[in-house]
Amino acid sequence: MNAPWKTGISLALTMAISYSICALLYALWPVQGIAFLNALFHGLDFGRLQAPQDYGVATFVGPLLVLSVWGAMVGTLFAWLSAKLHGRP
Structure with a gap:
């Protein structure tokens, strides 16, 4: 059996990689990114939320850290609860 923290780290890395790819795109x-969000969310206008400043390192690293820590915590909790519900120590 894997330790719950391993699942947490796996989710954190998955979130960090997928966020990095999304940020790069x-x-x-x-413009295409905003159009994709508009389509994905049934026509909501995300263009109004577009930041006037350029996208930089600071606006990338902050969310990356938050998503990674959140992913680690949620993944660990999920694995621990799953083990408990399946009767594993």
Whole structure:
């Protein structure tokens, strides 16, 4: 059996990688990124929320850290609860 923290780290890394890819795509093609969000959320206008400043390192690292820590905590909790519900120590 894997320790719950291993699942947490796996989720944190998955979130960090997927966020990094998403951020890269948005940095390269911001107009298409906003259009994709508009379509994904049934026509909500995300263009109004677009930040007037350029996308930089600071706006990338903060959310990356938050998502990674959150992923580690949620993944660990999920694995621990799953083990308890399945009767494993």
